[in-house]
Amino acid sequence: MHGMTYGIAEERPPEFNSKHAPAHSTAIPMYDVDDTIAGVASAPGGAIRGVIRLSGPGVIDTLAACFEPAAEPLDQVARPRVVPGRLQLASPLPTLPGDLFFWPDLRSYTRQPSAEFHTVGSPPLLEAALATFCRWGARLAQPGEFTMRAFLAGRLDLAQAEAVLGVIDAESNQQLQVALSQLAGGLSRPLSRLRTTLLELLAHLEAGLDFVEEDIEFIAAEELVAELRSARASVQDLADQLIDRGQHEGDTRVALIGWPNVGKSSLFNALLDSPSAIVSEVAGTTRDYLSARFRLDELEFVLVDTAGVEAAQQGITACAQQMSASQADQANLHLFCLDATRPMNDWERARVAALNDDHTIVVLTKCDQPRRTDLPSPAVETSSHGQLGLDALKQAIRRHHTRRPQGGTAVPTTAARCRASLQAAATALATALEVADAGAGEELVAAEIRQALDELGTVVGTVYTDDILDRIFSRFCIGK
């Protein structure tokens, strides 16, 4: 639906504000309450439990197709209850064990047949599960959609619903920005180039269909096929890249921050047990940031080593500083490192005074050497050389993680939607190519390109048909 207006503000094409009457895309309209929808309901990131919520008249059919209950079949479940079982993911993935909280009747939150699938909190597995439900008839929920249904079902009053719905625009826009910058960094430009290419191609096709009496060949058959082939390749390429990057998007990020040479990189290596960060005696060796994954039992984290915080004249580039700041901002947890062998400097003192307990664990380093620290509060004491205190630090990270709020807003990750859209766009273009190859009619090729543009539109902006007319009239002299 063309109302999907968010995009990357600075890359919004100029015609975005076109005053011309838009023609309308046929993409899925929002808030069709007769659809069956699915979304991740647990907080993004490596929560211990992952929850996928489903609602809609088709929930039973969807589940019947992919969920094997351990006990009696779902169609014999008459009352709300918990059904353990396994979810059949697409091969070659294994089946995924989990508990199904199942409301077969209208007693659910949305007063529709509903279910929650509770399983391990691994983001890639949750995505695979979500993809499975979507393959069997559900579609990804839009922001606010569960809330909307709950309201329509009388579970929320207007004030409650308004409170949630009123902020969705801002939130979805922000989510999209974050998703794109984190996961599609460097992809937004090629995405918007691709959209432009497709619009141009569509404009040529449409001109050929609507202005048949002009003495203009808008696009030759071979050129059409070549353009389609290249567009399909680039959209597929972008989809693949997004899928690669997406494997890590939901992880908890743990950032090491602190003054240069307090021993962050040594701690980084010690935690990972591998010498991958460059460690040196000269302050400020870590020019950029390094990241690596590590496991604590069933939880996975991304550990990020940032450049030391320091004045620019001390030789650390502004670029590395900025990168550190942004890495630190994106992190879920800070390990604030202080050198136990010296008193705190002013910057450190200021930071300690402003500590945010929810986000920060204070770590003393070099505790195997003589102590001269003046830190008043307790801290986790470590020594990378002597492997001191590392277990205690890991426990602290774990404890912190499990304290993080669970639950969430039942919105599938924006990233998941981006990927689904790109994949769908790639499929549409592949069909377009087949149709063009078979010479089956340019109006069908146009239909497929429109489909692809609708899908891309949910990622980078909106398609208006007057975009197309603008393009035609600015390029070609139409005038019989």
Add this chain to the structure above:
Amino acid sequence: MGHPEYKYDVLVIGAGHAGTEAALAAARMGAQVGLLTTNLDTVGQMSCNPAIGGVAKGQIVREIDALGGAMGQAIDATGIQFRLLNRRKGPAMHSPRAQADKKAYQQAIKQIVEDQENLALRQEMVEDLLTEPHGDGQRVVGVRVRGEATYRAAAVILTTGTFLQALMHTGEAKTPGGRAGEGTTAGISGALQRLGFRLERFKTGTPPRLNGRTIDYGATDRQPGDDQPQAFSFLTDSLQVEQLPCWITYTNPAAHDLIRANLQRAPMYSGQIQSNGPRYCPSIEDKVVRFADKDQHQLFLEPEGRHTHEVYVNGISTSLPRDVQDAVFRLIPGLEKAQIMRYGYAVEYDFCPPDQLWPSLETKTVAGLYFAGQINGTTGYEEAGAQGLIAGANAALKQQGQEPLVLGREQAYIGVLIDDLVTCGVDEPYRMFTSRAEYRLLLRQDNADRRLTPRARQVGLVGEARWQRLQTKAAEVERIQGLLESHRIEGVTLAKYLRRPEVEWEALVERLPELDNLDDEVRWQVEHDTRYAGYINRQQQQVDRQQRLSEKRIPLDFDFQRISQLRTEAREKLSRVQPISIAQASRISGITPADMALVLAHLEQRGRQ
């Protein structure tokens, strides 16, 4: 003795393409209709090009016909050249177009109007609209005409075309009037302003007409009609018509230089005209300026009738001064000695931005007042006729206390047209293109009757003959579809076989001789439905979803200003358009899904109270 007063159910002001269809539609539905025109000799007049149809427009004519309108039958009776455009593209793109004998067409329309029961055609100059207070607003009660006479009616349909405050330009010369040799209707403009309507200005142009006797056709290319002309009307069995050719010639760099040298004398460039014109129908001045690298432009020489030498030069609309128009033709192959019979001119006129209308085409400001045609900012006889028909039907339905006839975007190009107008407004004269229709593959010229005649039948727009015809055709289509499903070739059903792009219908005939010699209309329908089956199913699913949103109605008195959480922009736009359904609201540009969620929540709340 008082002033004369006449009473009707529905009054239609203006007897062009919109006005005649409006009057005919209302009368077919049983309303007593008065059709008032300033000139009985220009009823159904083709002010610009002498042609009906074309890409997207041809589909509209078929839809008008399927709804019982006159346009299709009139052109079938008076066409002098018929071509099915886009023949080499898929069936959704096939578009009928015909050159008309302009005078004969006009007379055919006039006669259809005269023949219509319940319809009185009268020559009158309307000077004012009569209204009275009604609830919070106004409602129309009739019109006052020159000569102190009054017409009373509860519904008035305005179809005044380009005649509101019209000003014609040829070079520096300006003449008040909406068509060469005719006047303007200033009184109605004043009345509309008084009633609180926003008026804006558009411009459009028309090319010179030549005397064909002075054209050297030997220097031009011949463009003949189709060997087997296809009729527009579903009621026309076959066309037996002697066709005339059109001719094609080209402009050249010398002509372009001359135009460029005189640009300062063209009203569009001198600043004399500032209103927007259509981008798809640029003047020759525009063409040589904006496409300076193109060294020739196509000109179509189209005969205006069988009994006249007058030739319409399609492709050279201009408002250049007379001497420049004369001089340009001296430089064009075949036209060197051509005599101009009428000079080209540009015309500026008032229109009412159509977001002031409900989807029924009734105005939001004055109950019972309807607008149709160019007054709504559209161009084209077909677009005008379509709006007229819908406005006429709705005026009659209102009289009967029935729900208005609003066609969906998935049902008809007419639905797309009116929805675009009332939901998005216009900022250049609006013409239909197939690319405006998101369900283009469903909206074909071959199935217009199956799409629309049943609905027309429900509201009383079509008679028994048309209905019986559709029944017969539909039964035959069903029988043939059955045959395609029950017979096999190379291991697959004939239907499936036909879906292969390289397979022709004749291959099926070889397998099943029964498929030979079918009625063309039946065969097209079966063939096109079969070939498009996959896409039709896909679009149908999208249509079904959209349908559910269309069924979520927004009451006419719903106050969007009261939704405090709504963004200011959304509040302003929704209040202005006053959409009647969630589907329509979601099509307003700049309205987001979250805006719609809030509206839905408030609608629901209201429903509970």
